[in-house]
């Protein structure tokens with residue numbers, strides 16, 4: 001499994017990008033940097049996007065990606081989402097007000113005349129197949145419905161937590177995975193902003209360290225940290241370093257991993 005980090009921050013600046021991870025060049029986990037992180041040719045090769053939740057920093061490049069690939073792709077770009085997120089996209093984004101409804105407009109380059117986008121609903125907990133990858137999600141703790149995404153392949157499993165505050169269900173499921181290769185985990189606000197982290201369903205480095213006490217992996221797995229807020233990036237990096245946990249790596253845009 002090849003992982004490319006297109007965006008890994010909880011906000012944007014010229015050196016920070018919102019969340020988007022690319023698996024094997026064709027599957028995106030969230031879409032916060034789908035157009036910013038890829039050339040138009042690379043964007044056209046992305047066949048599937050699995051969304052953790054509906055917040056803007058995780059879906060923001062979908063409208064522009066649809067615009068870039070219409071007239072180029074020969075089949076629809078499939079967007080997989082739980083009910084709440086799927087409905088949010090339909091009602092509030094591709095609604096012919098904020099952006100044209102790319103799930104209805106026929107794509108002239110599709111020989112079957114299908115639309116550019118298809119929104120596909122999955123049921124949390126029920127596995128589904130994307131090519132030779134098996135995907136499964138677990139609900140986490142965030143103000144809107146948010147799903148941790150488990151990507152199982154023959155070479156091992158990658159898990160992306162999505163945005164979350166303290167949770168138990170995720171650890172229960174994570175600790176059952178026998179071939180975990182990497183766990184992408186959130187940390188958002190510095191330790192002096194615990195109250196804000198609590199009400200917004202996020203973690204500080206101290207809260208993250210407390211969560212990691214529930215982590216009993218069955219294999220050696222890297223813990224890759226994302227969603228650091230750009231304004232507090234340096235403080236957060238220092239507070240993560242103070243934890244002196246050798247499993248932790250703070251992700252950077254355009255990092256690449258092979259599992």
Ligand SMILES: [Zn+2]
Pocket residue numbers: 010019055057058163227
């Ligand atoms: Zn976010």
Ligand SMILES: [Zn+2]
Pocket residue numbers: 053055142163
């Ligand atoms: Zn969020």
